[in-house]
Structure formats: C-alpha cells, structure tokens
Amino acid sequence: MKNDRFLRALRREPVDATPVWLMRQAGRYLPEYRATRAKAGSFLAMAKNPDLACEVTLQPLARFDLDAAILFSDILTVPDAMGLGLYFVEGEGPKFERPVRSAADIAKLAVPDMGSELRYVMDAVSVIRRELDGRVPLIGFSGSPWTLACYMVEGGGSDNFSKVKRLALDDPKAMHALLSVNTDAVIAYLRAQREAGAQALQVFDTWGGVLSPSMYREFSLPYLTRIARELERGDAPLILFGKGNAPYLEELAASGAEGVGVDWLIELDEAARRTQGKVALQGNLDPAMLYGSPDSVRARVREALDSYAAGNGGSREGHVFNLGHGLSPDMNPEHVGALVDEVHRHSAR
Amino acid sequence: MKNDRFLRALRREPVDATPVWLMRQAGRYLPEYRATRAKAGSFLAMAKNPDLACEVTLQPLARFDLDAAILFSDILTVPDAMGLGLYFVEGEGPKFERPVRSAADIAKLAVPDMGSELRYVMDAVSVIRRELDGRVPLIGFSGSPWTLACYMVEGGGSDNFSKVKRLALDDPKAMHALLSVNTDAVIAYLRAQREAGAQALQVFDTWGGVLSPSMYREFSLPYLTRIARELERGDAPLILFGKGNAPYLEELAASGAEGVGVDWLIELDEAARRTQGKVALQGNLDPAMLYGSPDSVRARVREALDSYAAGNGGSREGHVFNLGHGLSPDMNPEHVGALVDEVHRHSAR
Numbered sequence: 001m002k003n004d005r006f007l008r009a010l011r012r013e014p015v016d017a018t019p020v021w022l023m024r025q026a027g028r029y030l031p032e033y034r035a036t037r038a039k040a041g042s043f044l045a046m047a048k049n050p051d052l053a054c055e056v057t058l059q060p061l062a063r064f065d066l067d068a069a070i071l072f073s074d075i076l077t078v079p080d081a082m083g084l085g086l087y088f089v090e091g092e093g094p095k096f097e098r099p100v101r102s103a104a105d106i107a108k109l110a111v112p113d114m115g116s117e118l119r120y121v122m123d124a125v126s127v128i129r130r131e132l133d134g135r136v137p138l139i140g141f142s143g144s145p146w147t148l149a150c151y152m153v154e155g156g157g158s159d160n161f162s163k164v165k166r167l168a169l170d171d172p173k174a175m176h177a178l179l180s181v182n183t184d185a186v187i188a189y190l191r192a193q194r195e196a197g198a199q200a201l202q203v204f205d206t207w208g209g210v211l212s213p214s215m216y217r218e219f220s221l222p223y224l225t226r227i228a229r230e231l232e233r234g235d236a237p238l239i240l241f242g243k244g245n246a247p248y249l250e251e252l253a254a255s256g257a258e259g260v261g262v263d264w265l266i267e268l269d270e271a272a273r274r275t276q277g278k279v280a281l282q283g284n285l286d287p288a289m290l291y292g293s294p295d296s297v298r299a300r301v302r303e304a305l306d307s308y309a310a311g312n313g314g315s316r317e318g319h320v321f322n323l324g325h326g327l328s329p330d331m332n333p334e335h336v337g338a339l340v341d342e343v344h345r346h347s348a349r
Numbered sequence: 350m351k352n353d354r355f356l357r358a359l360r361r362e363p364v365d366a367t368p369v370w371l372m373r374q375a376g377r378y379l380p381e382y383r384a385t386r387a388k389a390g391s392f393l394a395m396a397k398n399p400d401l402a403c404e405v406t407l408q409p410l411a412r413f414d415l416d417a418a419i420l421f422s423d424i425l426t427v428p429d430a431m432g433l434g435l436y437f438v439e440g441e442g443p444k445f446e447r448p449v450r451s452a453a454d455i456a457k458l459a460v461p462d463m464g465s466e467l468r469y470v471m472d473a474v475s476v477i478r479r480e481l482d483g484r485v486p487l488i489g490f491s492g493s494p495w496t497l498a499c500y501m502v503e504g505g506g507s508d509n510f511s512k513v514k515r516l517a518l519d520d521p522k523a524m525h526a527l528l529s530v531n532t533d534a535v536i537a538y539l540r541a542q543r544e545a546g547a548q549a550l551q552v553f554d555t556w557g558g559v560l561s562p563s564m565y566r567e568f569s570l571p572y573l574t575r576i577a578r579e580l581e582r583g584d585a586p587l588i589l590f591g592k593g594n595a596p597y598l599e600e601l602a603a604s605g606a607e608g609v610g611v612d613w614l615i616e617l618d619e620a621a622r623r624t625q626g627k628v629a630l631q632g633n634l635d636p637a638m639l640y641g642s643p644d645s646v647r648a649r650v651r652e653a654l655d656s657y658a659a660g661n662g663g664s665r666e667g668h669v670f671n672l673g674h675g676l677s678p679d680m681n682p683e684h685v686g687a688l689v690d691e692v693h694r695h696s697a698r
Contacts, residue, residue: 160677162640169641169649212613212635214652244614246596264561265593286561291511292518300518303563328509 003136006068007200010237010259010280012318018305018347019067020340021139023241024326025060026072029333032059043088047073053124054131061136063333064340068137068200071128071193075143075204077121078185079152081112092156099155101163103174111185114192121189122196129197140198142189144205144242145182145227146220152178161210168219175219183223187231194236202239202261203227209244209263221251228256239282243325246271253278263324268304272311272318281308282320285339290331294338301342316347352485355417356549359586359608359629361667367654367696368416369689370488372590373675374409375421378682381408392437396422402473403480410485412682413689417486417549420477420542424492424553426470427534428501430461441505448504450512452523460534463541470538471545478546489547491538493554493591494531494576495569501527510559517568524568532572536580543585551588551610552576558593558612570600577605588631592674595620602627612673617653621660621667630657631669634688639680643687650691665696 001007005019027033036056040046047053057072076094080086085097100106112118129138143151151157153164168175190201208220224240231238240252241261252260253275260279262271264286271281289300301321308319321343327336350356354368376382385405389395396402406421425443429435434446449455461467478487492500500506502513517524539550557569573589580587589601590610601609602624609628611620613635620630638649650670657668670692676685 160637162637162677162679165635165637166640169638169645209614213616213619215635247614265558265596267562270562286514286564288509288511288514289518291515296518328511330511 001134001137003067006320007137007237009318009320010200010239012277012280014317014349016349017344018316018319018321020321020343021066021068021070022060022323022327022336022339023070024328025064025066025070025336026056027327028329029327029331029336030059030063043074044086047077048120050120050124050127054127057124057128058131064337065344066136066340068139069128069132070139070202071121071125071141071198073121073124073141075141075147075206076151077118078112078142078182078189079148081117082109082185084152094151095156096152100152100178101167103171103177106174106178106181109178109181111181111188114188118189118192122192125193125196125198129199137199138197139200139202139239140190140193140196141202141204142186142193144203144208144220144240145179145186145223146208146211147204147206148182148186149175149178149219150207150210152182161207165215168215172218179219179223183226187227190227190231190238191233194233198236200237200239201231201233202241205240205242205245208242213247216248217251221248221255224252224257225255237280239280239320241282249274259320261322265324267311268308268319269311272308277312277318280318280320282322284322284324287323287325287327287331290327290335290339292335294335297335297338298342301339302346305343305347316349321347350483350486352416355669356486356586358667358669359549359588361626361629363666363698365698366693367665367668367670369670369692370415370417370419371409371672371676371685371688372419373677374413374415374419374685375405376676377678378676378680378685379408379412392423393435396426397469399469399473399476403476406473406477407480413686414693415485415689417488418477418481419488419551420470420474420490420547422470422473422490424490424496424555425500426467427461427491427531427538428497430466431458431534433501443500444505445501449501449527450516452520452526455523455527455530458527458530460530460537463537467538467541471541474542474545474547478548486548487546488549488551489539489542489545490551490553491535491542493552493557493569493589494528494535494572495557495560496553496555497531497535498524498527498568499556499559501531510556514564517564521567528568528572532575536576539576539580539587540582543582547585549586549588550580550582551590554589554591554594557591562596565597566600570597570604573601573606574604586629588629588669590631598623608669610671614673616660617657617668618660621657626661626667629667629669631671633671633673636672636674636676636680639676639684639688641684643684646684646687647691650688651695654692654696665698670696 005015053072237258239259246266261282354364402421586607588608595615610631
C-alpha cells in the first residue's frame with residue numbers, strides 16, 4: 001500500500017498527515033462523472049457495470065489527493081436483490097416497485113445470494129481494487145438495517161417516515177423481523193465485499209437521526225452493534241456513519257466498530273472527548289461550507305482539524321477528515337480541491 | 350380566565366392536569382379547516398382576513414379539550430411586510446418574489462410598521478381574543494431571526510440552505526445586519542401582538558438545527574437571547590421553540606425565556622434534568638406517532654408525560670404537552686383526540 005494513512009488513522013496509529021475522503025466524492029459535481037453517466041444511460045446501468053463503476057470510482061482520485069476510494073454503488077442494492085425492484089426517477093431519488101408493508105411481506109424476505117444477485121457489486125470491487133494498484137485503500141459499504149427498512153417500507157424517500165414509523169409502532173414484532181433479515185443481509189454483503197477486495201467497510205445509517213432516542217435505541221442501534229460484533233472482517237476496519245448520531249456517540253464507540261462517522265451537528269472536540277479514544281472519528285464539515293469561498297473553506301477545515309485535536313489531548317491521531325454528509329451536484333470542484341489540500345497542509349506533522 | 354393551566358404551567362405553578370396544545374392544531378387535517386380555506390380561496394387570503402383567521406383558530410377548540418389557542422397566521426408575515434412579496438405555490442410551501450441576496454438588499458430592509466403593514470395580524474389577535482371570551486389563553490408567535498433569514502435569502506424552503514449559509518460564511522457582517530433588523534422586527538411584532546391581546550408568545554426557530562454548533566451560537570442563539578431579554582411582555586410568557594435545539598438546552602434555559610419547546614430528538618427526562626427547573630418545557634411527541642393506532646398514541650403520551658416527571662424530581666409541574674413539530678394534513682383527527690384526552694387523563698392530579 002503506497003498510502004495507508006486512512007487505515008492507520010482508523011487504527012489510531014501515527015500518520016504524517018490527517019487522511020481525507022469525501023462522501024459522494026464520485027458524483028455529479030464532476031463533469032467527467034456526468035460524461036460517464038451519459039454514456040451509461042442511467043445511474044443504475046452505471047452502478048451495475050463493473051467497468052463503469054470502476055471508472056467513476058477512480059475519477060476523483062485523478063483530480064484530488066484523496067486518501068481512500070469508495071466503491072461506486074448505491075445503498076439500496078441489498079433490498080433490490082431481495083426482489084423489491086429498485087428504480088430511479090430523475091430528481092426524485094430512489095424508489096421501490098414492490099415496497100414491504102406488512103408482516104406477510106416481511107416473512108417472504110431472505111438474505112440474497114452474494115454470488116448471483118449481488119455478483120455485479122463484488123465484480124466492481126475486484127476490478128476497482130486491481131485498478132487502484134495499492135495507491136489508496138478501497139472502502140466498501142452498505143446501508144444500515146434501519147435505513148434500508150425506511151426505503152423498503154416507505155417505497156422511496158420520505159419527509160416524515162410515517163409508514164415505517166407506523167409499522168414500528170403498531171407491529172414492532174414485524175419491524176424487528178425486517179431489521180433482523182436486513183442485518184443478516186448487511187453482514188453477508190459486507191463480508192463478501194471484504195472477500196472481493198474491500199479494505200475498509202462503512203455502514204450508512206442515513207435515517208437513524210429521525211428517531212426519538214427510545215426508538216433509535218430499539219430500532220437502529222442494536223442492529224448496528226450486531227453488525228460491529230458479528231461481521232468477520234479481518235484487519236478491515238468498520239466505520240459506522242450516522243446522520244444525527246451525536247446523542248449516541250458513547251454507545252456507538254462501545255459497539256466494537258473501529259470508526260464512527262459524525263455529521264456537523266456536533267463539534268469534533270466534544271465528539272473526541274465523549275468517545276475518549278475508543279474509536280477513530282470521521283468527519284465532519286457541513287457540506288454547505290463548500291458554497292463559501294475557497295478561503296472560507298480552508299478556514300473551516302482548519303477549525304475542524306483543530307477542534308478534533310483540542311478534544312483529543314492535542315493529538316490529531318485517530319481522525320479521518322470527511323464531510324458530515326455527501327457532496328451535492330452544484331458544488332464547485334475547485335472548492336473541493338481547496339478542502340483536500342488544506343486538510344493535508346494544515347495537519348502535516 | 351376559565352382555564353389557565355397553560356399559563357400556570359409556564360410559570361411552573363401547580364395545575365390540576367398537564368396542559369396541552371399542538372403546533373398547527375388549526376390546519377388541513379381538519380375538514381372544517383379545508384372548508385374555510387376553500388371559501389377564502391387561498392391560505393394567504395384566509396390568514397389576512399381577521400374573521401376567517403379567527404374562525405380557523407377556534408375550530409380545533411370545538412373538537413378537542415385544548416388548553417390554548419394559537420393565532421392562525423404564518424411565520425413569514427414580517428418579511429412579507431418588509432416588502433419581499435410572500436406567495437404560496439400549492440405543494441411547494443412559501444416563497445418570496447424578492448429574496449435578499451446581498452449587503453445592498455439587506456441595507457434596504459427596515460422594521461415594518463405594525464399599525465399598517467401588519468395591522469391585519471393585530472386585528473386577528475383582537476377578534477380571536479374577544480371570541481375566546483376567556484376560555485383559554487391565546488398564543489401569538491413569530492419566526493426566529495435566523496429562520497426568517499433562511500427564507501428571506503433562499504427565497505423559499507431549502508434542502509441544504511446553501512445560499513443563506515454562503516452569505517453567513519462569505520459576508521458575516523451582512524448576515525448579522527440581516528439578523529439584527531429581523532430581531533428588531535420580531536421584538537416589535539411580538540410586543541404589538543401582546544398589546545392586541547396575545548397572552549403568551551412563541552418564537553419558532555424552525556431551522557436553527559441545520560447549523561453546526563459554532564454557527565448556531567453565532568447566528569441563531571444570540572438573537573433568540575436578545576428577544577428574551579429585550580421583549581417587554583408583562584406577564585405574557587415567552588416560549589423559544591426550536592427544531593434540533595437539544596444541544597443548546599442549557600443556553601436556552603438561561604436566555605430569560607419562560608419556556609423552551611423541544612422536538613422528539615431528546616427524551617424529556619434528560620431535557621428536564623439539563624434545564625433544572627429554570628424554564629418550563631414544552632413538547633415533545635414525534636408527530637409521526639399519530640400515524641400509530643389510538644392505543645399506541647396513548648401509550649406514547651404516557652411515556653412522554655412520565656419521562657418529564659422522572660427528570661423533574663417526580664413532579665409534572667412546568668410541563669406543557671405538545672408535539673415536537675406540527676400536525677400534518679394526512680393525520681387522523683380521532684388520533685389527535687386520543688392524544689389530548691390521554692394527556693389530561695394520565696396527568697390528572
């Protein structure tokens with residue numbers, strides 16, 4: 001491995017500079033991504049073609065000095081492989097043709113076969129790993145059991161998550177059955193990505209933060225913890241990222257995961273103090289900061305780096321720089337470049 | 350006053366049962382509201398007609414044993430009166446014809462005259478107060494300086510608040526000028542509502558929770574605090590409600606406001622412990638709980654009531670029951686009725 005800063009930081013080992021990668025770093029803000037997507041015809045055609053998935057995965061690395069690559073895919077591949085029929089409507093986000101709504105629907109779900117329905121994902125991992133040729137580590141990922149359940153029950157995105165919350169309230173047994181099969185599937189999926197070549201693994205709990213604390217502790221946290229405890233992953237670190245997970249940092253740090261990814265609703269000094277070196281922390285600039293000038297982007301990067309160190313006894317160890325959420329299509333690649341440059345410049349030991 | 354539970358609870362005095370009102374209690378989930386709206390022709394025509402505003406304000410009180418009425422109006426009346434041109438597009442929420450985008454735009458803003466541009470609001474307050482005839486107290490309200498600024502700069506709702514955050518980053522002086530004039534206007538607006546007959550006042554900081562802690566403490570909290578300190582309000586209590594305000598409860602409790610309204614992302618026992626009886630607390634059921642069965646609604650109401658008491662030394666005093674956000678059009682009025690009934694039934698002393 002030519003650049004192992006990312007893996008070393010996740011083990012809380014010394015590094016020469018803080019590593020950085022960005023959620024949705026391969027995405028529509030890059031003209032070369034839009035060109036590949038136009039060639040592929042659709043998002044799903046691109047994600048399901050290992051060569052095109054590899055092409056877009058590598059694009060941001062050619063532009064920016066990023067310390068990790070992340071598999072280009074979607075968080076909803078697993079329910080798609082369970083037979084729900086994933087599709088995309090331009091400007092509306094992902095949808096399922098056959099959402100699950102009842103205990104009977106849930107009883108029919110099974111862990112999909114990683115070698116057939118999800119073969120295209122493992123093929124993409126293998127191709128990307130080969131093409132990376134040891135430059136930086138490759139991150140595999142999955143949606144969290146609760147976040148997958150949100151899309152599976154709602155049938156797509158939601159403003160208020162009324163259907164999935166109603167199911168959790170009125171039929172908690174069915175809800176736990178759904179979360180249980182999702183957890184089995186996520187574990188199998190991440191293990192298969194690891195075997196195909198992924199060197200780190202991230203779980204995206206995008207919607208855990210819409211739950212009250214008592215519901216989060218019943219419907220999301222236990223399943224994240226089960227993944228952290230049961231997933232055989234060798235030396236590949238596991239990162240649990242969650243929007244709105246600040247209230248639960250102590251519990252996530254005790255889950256057994258190597259890293260916890262946080263959004264911008266907590267300062268890193270507080271996050272570091274509350275996790276006390278039990279895990280590496282990943283994050284957490286508000287992506288909207290990229291709408292500011294490059295100078296203000298650089299200033300905010302320095303603040304985040306220094307905030308982490310202030311909460312971590314003056315040390316920058318155990319920090320992976322990232323955004324608190326993904327990049328958006330209207331962001332300026334030059335500002336992204338300023339961010340990546342400033343992370344390394346300001347944190348160089 | 351025949352029923353002063355709400356005002357007594359805000360003063361943390363003993364009451365015979367926990368008072369309850371619901372954000373957006375006058376709204377589209379009620380068929381009688383939809384009928385009045387159809388008669389008025391539009392939301393704004395209804396809000397700007399004191400008799401129709403009174404009619405819809407009183408509708409939920411005829412159905413449910415609510416302990417307060419809240420003026421039917423919009424949080425964006427103040428920027429509309431500043432000349433921004435408020436309008437509504439069906440299904441898209443509020444928009445402004447002339448958003449503010451620059452320091453030059455901001456320099457032109459002034460506190461609107463309460464006796465002319467906002468006269469219709471004060472007339473509505475007077476009519477409602479008269480029609481209520483002392484049954485329950487009347488709540489007046491305003492958007493917070495930051496939340497108004499979000500709409501004023503974005504020109505409407507937003508997913509990522511890119512324009513208002515960019516202004517805050519790249520021209521903080523202009524941003525503070527905007528927040529300052531908004532604060533002056535909110536103070537004048539709430540004082541005028543009080544003089545017209547409002548017996549309690551609430552500030553809605555709907556979008557404070559999209560900010561990082563450092564930005565919240567720079568762009569929202571100081572202006573909420575200034576309102577709490579400078580607003581002359583006699584014996585009318587002030588409630589500061591904020592979505593996502595849980596990280597700042599200690600600071601809000603020290604602001605000088607009589608009440609703090611919280612959403613469902615914190616349990617009330619923790620909120621009560623952290624505010625230590627310095628303020629009354631209002632909240633905080635997840636509105637999505639209303640999608641569950643009436644029995645599950647009642648169970649969640651009991652949990653919230655008991656959680657508050659557990660964090661408040663076993664006492665229910667100082668609690669105003671509410672949702673953590675507003676009611677939605679697809680909610681079932683019968684479930685709302687079960688909620689209101691259970692609050693009083695379970696908390697009766």
